[in-house]
Amino acid sequence: MPKIVFIEPGGQRRDVEAPLGITLMEVARQHAINGVVAQCGGACACATCHVYIDPARLADLPPPEDMEQGMLETAWEPQTNSRLSCQIHITPALAGLQVTVPARQA
């Protein structure tokens, strides 16, 4: 099972196991990671599971689709490494990925 490192708002580091086949948002929810709200439950409809991906690892992820890109533009403080965690499926390629949770959600 790949490990994912979440940095919660406030800087707390959480190392968690991420089962294959579910999304990064679901991993965060399973481990009650602070700041990942995920209101819509993964429908790409709320932008409350916004995270920043370690820029060095962005290439390990498939790029965002148009719907996700459109959501991110008006997310809270979007950056070039912004993603919606509900749109990222856990694969072995994500082992050790560091994910930073923004101080707020939309």
Add this chain to the structure above:
Amino acid sequence: MPYQRPPLSKKYLSGDMAPDRLLFRHRSFYEEHRVELHLGVKAVRLDRTARRVTLADGRQLTYDGLLLCLGATSRRLTCPGAELAGIHYLRGIADVAPIRAGFKPNARVVIIGGGYIGLETAATCVHMGCHATVLEMADRVMNRVVAPAVSDYFAREHRAHRVDIRCDMRVVRLEGAGRVERVVCADGTSLAADMVIVGVGAVATTALASDAGLACDNGILVDEYCRTADPAIFAAGDCTNHPSLRYARRVRLESVDNAFEQGKTAALNLLGRQVTHDRVPWFWSDQFDNKLLIVGLAEGHDRQVLRGSPEARSFSVCYLKGRELLAVEAINHSKDYMAARKLIAERATLDPEKLADPALGLKEAV
């Protein structure tokens, strides 16, 4: 265990989502946070003087503060035949298995009601290899929640996927020997059915509150702090009728955002804070590969502006009162939806001419 409802008419209904993925949290979360769960037992009586709730199994719980999150229940059919077997409602997780069992190849499924639940379920039915007919009482689908152009778009999408959408159809009775076999409409239409799914709205669950003397009127009446007339009792979610400060009227909302946010606000206020609940409501629906995103309440507007074209399969309808943006319906257009969430909350005023130009972003029409 507490779970999310939206997938029940979508991926969970089709079997594309495992049950454990519906859960908000694992059991250990509640234990770690010292949340005691009493599951599968109904609260049957509320005694406000003694500050005590009685459960169906006879247990009694006393409280200093009480939060009522009673939800809503499916509106039931009342016509003759409504009690036949094979007629389903879709509200909770337990409703799903009997519907799934009816998803046999070429089964004829008649869906009563062309709202979110009816249309999402119809899309899932054809995905599962069934024939789906949707009977809508109004002259167009989703007539209470979207503009005619959006209704037309979704009706076309459904028909393209071989869903038989029939509007202006009032169901007068259901027939069958023990089990439903036919759905009969006021105009004489009789449709053969192997299964009927009813999605004709929901009613706020209020009995526990109203029996205890709390005022209810299309929901438990609460103020902007989510408080009932009893200062020890709060309510949140689908069961409440609450003031919308943004729209200057009372509303009862069936939406995930309202359930989350009103719940949080009520919790804070139970703990002694003074926080108001004042959200711009938003909703979404997934039908086939289309995502309908709605923000705001489309009431009291004097103008609608169409951005983009339905033919392009990505467009939005903006509702204005004068120049103030009240609501937006965005079809496969998350940019307009997200921009509108901000603009509506800020009470932004927009230039209708610029707004009609889809090449400009919504924010550029300010």
